[in-house]
Amino acid sequence: MTTLQIQTPHSTYPIHIGKLPTIAHAHKVLIVSNPKVAGLYLSQVLQSLESKEVYVCIVPDGEQYKNMQSVEYILECAFSHRLDRKSLMIALGGGVIGDMVGFVSGIYQRGIDFIQIPTTLLSQVDASVGGKTGINNEFGKNLIGLFHQPKAVYIDPHFLQTLSLREFGAGVAEIIKMAVCFDKEFFAYLQNHTLNLQDTQSLVYAITQAVSIKAKVVSSDEKEKGIRAALNYGHTFGHAIENLTDYKRYLHGEAVSIGMCMANALAYELGFLQDNEVEAIKNLLERYDLPTFFEIGNVLGFYEKFYLDKKSADSKIMFILPKGLGDVALCEDVPKQKVLRILSEFEK
Numbered sequence: 001m002t003t004l005q006i007q008t009p010h011s012t013y014p015i016h017i018g019k020l021p022t023i024a025h026a027h028k029v030l031i032v033s034n035p036k037v038a039g040l041y042l043s044q045v046l047q048s049l050e051s052k053e054v055y056v057c058i059v060p061d062g063e064q065y066k067n068m069q070s071v072e073y074i075l076e077c078a079f080s081h082r083l084d085r086k087s088l089m090i091a092l093g094g095g096v097i098g099d100m101v102g103f104v105s106g107i108y109q110r111g112i113d114f115i116q117i118p119t120t121l122l123s124q125v126d127a128s129v130g131g132k133t134g135i136n137n138e139f140g141k142n143l144i145g146l147f148h149q150p151k152a153v154y155i156d157p158h159f160l161q162t163l164s165l166r167e168f169g170a171g172v173a174e175i176i177k178m179a180v181c182f183d184k185e186f187f188a189y190l191q192n193h194t195l196n197l198q199d200t201q202s203l204v205y206a207i208t209q210a211v212s213i214k215a216k217v218v219s220s221d222e223k224e225k226g227i228r229a230a231l232n233y234g235h236t237f238g239h240a241i242e243n244l245t246d247y248k249r250y251l252h253g254e255a256v257s258i259g260m261c262m263a264n265a266l267a268y269e270l271g272f273l274q275d276n277e278v279e280a281i282k283n284l285l286e287r288y289d290l291p292t293f294f295e296i297g298n299v300l301g302f303y304e305k306f307y308l309d310k311k312s313a314d315s316k317i318m319f320i321l322p323k324g325l326g327d328v329a330l331c332e333d334v335p336k337q338k339v340l341r342i343l344s345e346f347e348k
Contacts, residue, residue: 002208006129006215008149008222015129015153015215017208023115023154024050025088030081032074032101033092034061037119040162045092045117055081059100063247066096066136068144074104088113088151094120095127095252099142102133106148113151119159121171122253125178125210126231128153130218136247140308141239147223155211157204160197168197169288170253173234176284177260178210181233182217184326190284230328233320234260240305241294250291257290265342266334267321277325299343303336 001018029051033042038058046054057077059070078089091101091114098116105114116128134145160168172195179187186209193202214231221228238259242250250258264281267273282292296302306317319331319339 004208004212004215006149007219008131010222011131011149013150013152015155015211017155017157017204017211019158020045020048020117020154020156022048022050023090026052027086027088028053028055028081028083029088029090030055030057030078030083031090031092032057032059032077032097032104034059034097036061037093037097041092041119041159045090049090051088053081059097061096063096063136063242063252066100066247068135068137070100071104071135074100075108078104078108083108083112085109085112088115090115090117091128091150092117092119093123094118095123098123098128099133099145100135102131102148102150103135103145106133106146111148114148116150116153117159118153118155120163121160121168121207122174122251123171124155124157124160125171125207126174126214128155129211129214130228130231131222140243140305141247143308149222155207157200157207160203163197165289166251166254169290170251170257172288173253173257173260173285173290175206175210176281177231177233177256178213180260180281180322180325181230181320181328182213182326183209184324186213187280187284187325191280194287226330229318229330230320233322233328234258234263236306236309236317236319237262239309240302243305243308244297244302254291257285258292258294260285261292262294262342262346263319263321265345266319266339267323267329269338269342270321270331270334272321272323272329274324277322280325281322294346295348296343296346297348299340299347302343303340 004015089105091098118124118128131149134142234256238255241255
């Protein structure tokens, strides 16, 4: 078991990487999951849980259900089982479950504790760590939410064994994101080691490196006033793609993969990336069958989606762009015409 720590001005909590240990809680517990994950792993989690009263809430699976209706349903479960401020919620699932449970636990009776047990690679290396919570609406992704740090995160690689190759690749996209922005040596490691579910040693190493990077960033900038925004490399473009495709065509990591390639094209235009670096990132993404191109139907319409991005302020769009491998820039003053020229390269 490897344990990392996140320390913010408001909380300190552990991130455990390894076999799920016994989790003890003296009061009521509500586990929230979806049908697929619950069918695979709920019984195992229940066996690892020591509590006086345990309840289960099952919500539909999919990004399209990460909405206010699902939040209302989870709240109904919490109220009907009379959870109080000493109660605990457990998020058992991927990023959708984790984001929703974090949000609901943050608003239920003005905030109760919750624990993350992520079951996808993407949620293990990114979504479960850092206290970002939220839901989607018609205007965009995660525009309703709050920062609510978990009490603990339990990352058990065993839960990944039932992932599809597509889900696995979506998680690798977030690992590549971390390496591009923060660790050139880690990027070289990923070039020399193809991650897969059978090579547990390399996979656990990659998970630990990615989580370690995120833990350091979150500890220094909990509420995304500065460097934490760099974790959104690929997301400004990716969120626009998800919104335009109604969250149905791409997994989140797939949309981020395309978004990274769009960001790289802009970074190259601005002189931040070299040809060979753009190609190296694209090749690494495509090794995991991740998409790297999206046909934009309306360039101006796509551009307008950027203004709904949470990083944008005072009518300025924030672009997160790699500066070589292992460094990153937060750019607020990219001329509109340069961005439109890059977007036109992806136009139908």
